[in-house]
Amino acid sequence: MASQVLLMLGLAAVGQAAKGVKNNDPVCRGSETAPEQLHFNYAGDRGMTVSWNTASKLQSPAVRYGRGSQLDKIAYSDVSVTYPTSTTYSNHVFIDGLEPDTEYTFSVLCAEENDHYRFKTSLPAGNPRPYTFAYIADLGTMGSLGLSDYGQSDALSPGEITTMQSLRDFKDEFEFMWHNGDLAYADDWLKEEQDGFLPNTTIEGGAAVYEAILNAFYNEMAGNVTMERPYMVGPGNHEANCDDGGSGDYTESICVQGQTNFTGFRNHFRMPSAQSGGLENFWYSWDYGLVHYIQINTETDFLGAPDLPGGSADENAGPFAPNGTQIEWLRKDLASVDRKKTPWIIVAGHRPWYVDDAQCDTCQAAFEPLFLEYGVDIALFGHKHFYERLSAIANNNPDPRGLDNPSAPWYIVNGAAGHYEGLSSYDTPVANYTVKAIDTVYGWSRFTVHNCTHISQDFIASGNGSVIDSATLYKKHDGCKF
Ligand SMILES: [Fe+2]
Numbered sequence: 001m002a003s004q005v006l007l008m009l010g011l012a013a014v015g016q017a018a019k020g021v022k023n024n025d026p027v028c029r030g031s032e033t034a035p036e037q038l039h040f041n042y043a044g045d046r047g048m049t050v051s052w053n054t055a056s057k058l059q060s061p062a063v064r065y066g067r068g069s070q071l072d073k074i075a076y077s078d079v080s081v082t083y084p085t086s087t088t089y090s091n092h093v094f095i096d097g098l099e100p101d102t103e104y105t106f107s108v109l110c111a112e113e114n115d116h117y118r119f120k121t122s123l124p125a126g127n128p129r130p131y132t133f134a135y136i137a138d139l140g141t142m143g144s145l146g147l148s149d150y151g152q153s154d155a156l157s158p159g160e161i162t163t164m165q166s167l168r169d170f171k172d173e174f175e176f177m178w179h180n181g182d183l184a185y186a187d188d189w190l191k192e193e194q195d196g197f198l199p200n201t202t203i204e205g206g207a208a209v210y211e212a213i214l215n216a217f218y219n220e221m222a223g224n225v226t227m228e229r230p231y232m233v234g235p236g237n238h239e240a241n242c243d244d245g246g247s248g249d250y251t252e253s254i255c256v257q258g259q260t261n262f263t264g265f266r267n268h269f270r271m272p273s274a275q276s277g278g279l280e281n282f283w284y285s286w287d288y289g290l291v292h293y294i295q296i297n298t299e300t301d302f303l304g305a306p307d308l309p310g311g312s313a314d315e316n317a318g319p320f321a322p323n324g325t326q327i328e329w330l331r332k333d334l335a336s337v338d339r340k341k342t343p344w345i346i347v348a349g350h351r352p353w354y355v356d357d358a359q360c361d362t363c364q365a366a367f368e369p370l371f372l373e374y375g376v377d378i379a380l381f382g383h384k385h386f387y388e389r390l391s392a393i394a395n396n397n398p399d400p401r402g403l404d405n406p407s408a409p410w411y412i413v414n415g416a417a418g419h420y421e422g423l424s425s426y427d428t429p430v431a432n433y434t435v436k437a438i439d440t441v442y443g444w445s446r447f448t449v450h451n452c453t454h455i456s457q458d459f460i461a462s463g464n465g466s467v468i469d470s471a472t473l474y475k476k477h478d479g480c481k482f
Pocket of ligand 1: 138238383
């Protein structure tokens with residue numbers, strides 16, 4: 001049944017008669033084991049992790065794969081995990097020993113006979129080939145459980161192209177997606193009921209609504225793009241607990257086991273922390289061509305982190321490692337970057353400290369000194385439901401050279417992808433480091449890594465695909481050979 005859902009959503013089955021992965025295997029039991037919510041992500045220079053969900057546990061999740069249409073290899077795992085309140089199991093299979101920058105065809109256990117998909121492996125560090133990636137933050141479920149064309153502020157126009165659909169339409173232009181926190185907005189279920197957008201349930205019944213929103217999001221993402229492009233993710237506050245820190249008379253104390261402390265997020269993904277010395281999906285890094293990418297966690301695990309118990313955001317979440325672990329990892333990771341191979345460093349964290357709205361000062365205190373010490377080139381944020389292109393900034397001051405070989409990181413905030421809560425407004429007058437602010441349009445960022453010295457960012461309006469802001473950073477990297 002789940003595969004049928006994916007088919008209806010635009011499933012890209014490829015190949016003709018090649019066999020699936022043991023889809024006749026006796027362990028396959030119809031809708032109980034049918035794959036849904038399919039996605040995959042880079043896992044080291046020669047690895048890929050393929051993930052999908054099933055209604056029942058799989059004893060041995062498996063992926064058959066191969067070059068071209070030959071599915072002549074198979075990878076297994078024993079990772080089929082769930083949590084209280086979940087209606088599914090998350091299955092994860094790590095495939096290693098792949099050829100870099102190479103397209104593979106694959107199928108997953110119990111898929112329909114011809115449900116074959118494709119992924120392309122990572123571009124090796126130092127490879128100067130230009131490429132594009134898609135950057136989003138704050139993207140929620142679309143339709144009757146989330147952002148729709150009725151009954152809420154900043155509702156979509158009837159037939160309006162959503163950010164998910166825009167990513168689908170542009171997918172041939174980019175090589176991977178990076179979702180920097182706040183996925184699905186399942187924790188808006190209580191607010192949606194209080195607003196009369198969804199029918200009222202009980203607190204216990206709310207857990208089922210939460211899971212329905214999560215499942216809808218991951219299936220929508222699969223139907224549009226995550227079955228076809230690698231999907232890298234990081235943590236945001238909406239992953240923390242069941243009700244966004246509380247709503248009205250309710251606090252996060254109503255959250256039942258399974259809907260606290262980033263549980264769904266931890267189950268659903270296997271980001272490449274094992275390959276980069278990081279921690280789960282919270283902090284990790286990977287190389288791709290001329291760029292070293294770093295995901296940081298602005299929610300927990302540093303001094304004054306907002307989602308910690310008693311923190312400013314009251315999410316009662318984390319920490320996930322001993323004091324200092326994340327910051328020490330970040331220092332080591334930054335120090336180990338071979339700038340001759342990957343001259344660019346791009347970091348993404350969910351909560352911004354430079355933005356024309358409430359800022360995360362504790363995040364700035366924790367992370368900015370390292371960004372400056374190690375020459376981070378670009379810092380990406382979300383959380384605020386608008387778009388702001390800022391200057392290159394150091395210690396609250398715009399770099400006098402702007403984007404013309406600045407010594408400070410270039411900051412961009414884009415949390416305008418769209419979800420039930422709609423858009424928000426930036427504060428005016430804007431700060432002296434704000435170059436462009438847009439709070440009326442849903443959209444995503446398209447980054448193009450041209451070469452060793454130039455990276456461009458375009459803000460794409462999801463509704464019509466137009467570029468409504470664009471800028472290019474020039475950096476004269478030492479040792480740049482390309
Ligand atoms: Fe957020």
